[in-house]
Amino acid sequence: MGGTAVEMLREMMRGEVIGPADAGYDEAREIYNAMIDRRPAVIARCADSTDVRAAVRFARENSLDFTVRGGGHSGGGLCIVDGSLMIDLSRMRWARVDPEGRTALVGGGSQIGDLDHEAHGSGLATPAGIMSTTGVGGLTLGGGHGHLTRAYGLTIDNLLAADVVLADGSMVTASSDEHPELFWALRGGGGNFGVVTAFRYALHPVENVGLGVTLWEPEHIGAVLRWYRDFLPAAAEDLNGFFAILTVAPGPPFPEEIHGRKMCGVVWCSTGATDEESLAKTFAPVAEPAPPAFHFATPIPYPALQALFDDLIPKGLQWYWRGDFFDRITDGSIDVHRAFLENLPSDLSTMHLYPVDGAAHRPGPMDTAWAYRDAVWSGVIGGISPEAADANRIRTWAVDYWEALHPHSMGGAYVNFIGADEGGDRVRATYRGHYDRLAEVKRTYDPDNVFHHNQNVLPAGS
Ligand code: FAD
Numbered sequence: 001m002g003g004t005a006v007e008m009l010r011e012m013m014r015g016e017v018i019g020p021a022d023a024g025y026d027e028a029r030e031i032y033n034a035m036i037d038r039r040p041a042v043i044a045r046c047a048d049s050t051d052v053r054a055a056v057r058f059a060r061e062n063s064l065d066f067t068v069r070g071g072g073h074s075g076g077g078l079c080i081v082d083g084s085l086m087i088d089l090s091r092m093r094w095a096r097v098d099p100e101g102r103t104a105l106v107g108g109g110s111q112i113g114d115l116d117h118e119a120h121g122s123g124l125a126t127p128a129g130i131m132s133t134t135g136v137g138g139l140t141l142g143g144g145h146g147h148l149t150r151a152y153g154l155t156i157d158n159l160l161a162a163d164v165v166l167a168d169g170s171m172v173t174a175s176s177d178e179h180p181e182l183f184w185a186l187r188g189g190g191g192n193f194g195v196v197t198a199f200r201y202a203l204h205p206v207e208n209v210g211l212g213v214t215l216w217e218p219e220h221i222g223a224v225l226r227w228y229r230d231f232l233p234a235a236a237e238d239l240n241g242f243f244a245i246l247t248v249a250p251g252p253p254f255p256e257e258i259h260g261r262k263m264c265g266v267v268w269c270s271t272g273a274t275d276e277e278s279l280a281k282t283f284a285p286v287a288e289p290a291p292p293a294f295h296f297a298t299p300i301p302y303p304a305l306q307a308l309f310d311d312l313i314p315k316g317l318q319w320y321w322r323g324d325f326f327d328r329i330t331d332g333s334i335d336v337h338r339a340f341l342e343n344l345p346s347d348l349s350t351m352h353l354y355p356v357d358g359a360a361h362r363p364g365p366m367d368t369a370w371a372y373r374d375a376v377w378s379g380v381i382g383g384i385s386p387e388a389a390d391a392n393r394i395r396t397w398a399v400d401y402w403e404a405l406h407p408h409s410m411g412g413a414y415v416n417f418i419g420a421d422e423g424g425d426r427v428r429a430t431y432r433g434h435y436d437r438l439a440e441v442k443r444t445y446d447p448d449n450v451f452h453h454n455q456n457v458l459p460a461g462s
């Protein structure tokens with residue numbers, strides 16, 4: 001891109017415009033997954049929605065390919081492309097809470113921790129992911145599940161409105177009253193329809209929650225999963241618990257004798273049991289499948305739970321992931337989990353089954369673009385390592401695991417867990433019967449498919 005064009009963009013924006021020759025370029029192009037090392041032609045670090053509008057118009061007028069960066073957490077690096085304009089929302093991190101109305105208005109480049117922190121100040125929270133550093137942008141537009149899902153639904157079930165910069169640079173608010181088809185599509189359809197500069201969420205009274213971590217030796221994985229698949233769906237909705245295979249981290253709260261050991265486990269979050277006595281009662285059943293190798297439960301402020309994994313998996317690691325939805329945990333799938341637990345390729349590699357039942361089953365199948373209201377778990381297989389030399393090994397492990405597990409799945413994955421290299425058929429599998437409706441909304445709001453660096457829905461008729 002010519003220097004004059006960059007100067008023009010600079011004049012239009014309040015935020016910084018950063019080119020390859022500028023100090024800060026390398027820092028600005030870093031994203032969470034260190035496997036992605038790309039060099040945009042220019043980075044428009046927007047300060048506000050007016051900057052976003054200017055950047056979109058600038059891209060359109062100069063026929064430039066562009067990407068949108070929220071929190072930079074997408075596994076495949078959807079927010080950054082070589083030689084394009086990156087519309088970077090990372091300066092737009094803010095949250096304002098209305099404690100009486102129990103709502104939060106949150107900047108489109110915010111991280112989950114920004115929302116959690118501000119809402120917690122009023123004793124409130126809303127469901128989002130399980131790490132404070134994930135962007136609310138990509139997470140919400142994909143659906144969003146986390147520790148509060150069984151109690152209060154998906155993130156999109158709590159989305160009340162979104163301010164959106166459209167493909168022509170105009171701006172609208174989408175809600176159930178205004179642009180309702182766009183609002184429907186934004187709730188699960190990913191970044192296909194525009195740049196969301198602010199999200200309005202409903203909040204719930206959540207202050208302290210009960211955290212539980214239970215680990216079992218690998219030989220008990222069959223008994224544990226057979227117990228878990230019955231126990232959790234039948235449990236009260238105020239109890240959430242995601243299943244994981246993992247290597248025990250070398251630090252507190254884990255005792256030294258289990259550091260570095262492969263185990264299976266569940267990370268629990270209870271919004272009902274928030275004192276020692278009720279936690280002991282809630283978690284009494286964890287001994288049923290087999291004696292745990294480790295069990296720990298404590299009341300904890302919700303934002304502290306959300307930040308629990310931030311240091312364990314910081315920015316700068318190698319990541320490759322794939323996912324699928326599951327409506328049951330078959331005996332055959334348990335054999336697959338057992339085999340891939342035995343050959344975990346690195347200490348951080350893992351597989352999680354996140355519950356998407358409870359309150360997330362309450363909206364009707366057509367209410368939002370999320371097409372798997374009948375799923376009980378959203379599974380993700382993550383090959384993760386600090387070593388660049390491990391990149392192929394962790395990718396191969398994740399792909400092999402996914403191929404073995406896929407026949408036991410419902411066929412499609414949570415859109416935010418599809419690998420960037422998986423292709424359009426997987427996007428169709430994610431949206432099932434909703435794909436054609438999404439394609440119609442795409443034709444209305446982005447007929448030229450300028451928002452295409454995402455899990456792309458093609459405009460109807462294209
Ligand atoms: P980015 O890489 O910035 O963007 C991803 C996509 O979203 C791009 O296509 C981008 O264009 C689009 N986008 C982002 N912001 C906007 C916006 N404001 N307007 C329009 N488009 C936008 N997901 C869960 O649901 N629950 C979890 O618990 C969870 N845990 C995770 C933990 C880790 C460590 C990681 C890396 C990811 C996790 N995810 C989880 C997945 C996460 O939801 C996705 O990676 C999501 O895409 C991250 O959003 P982002 O804004 O950070 O990503």
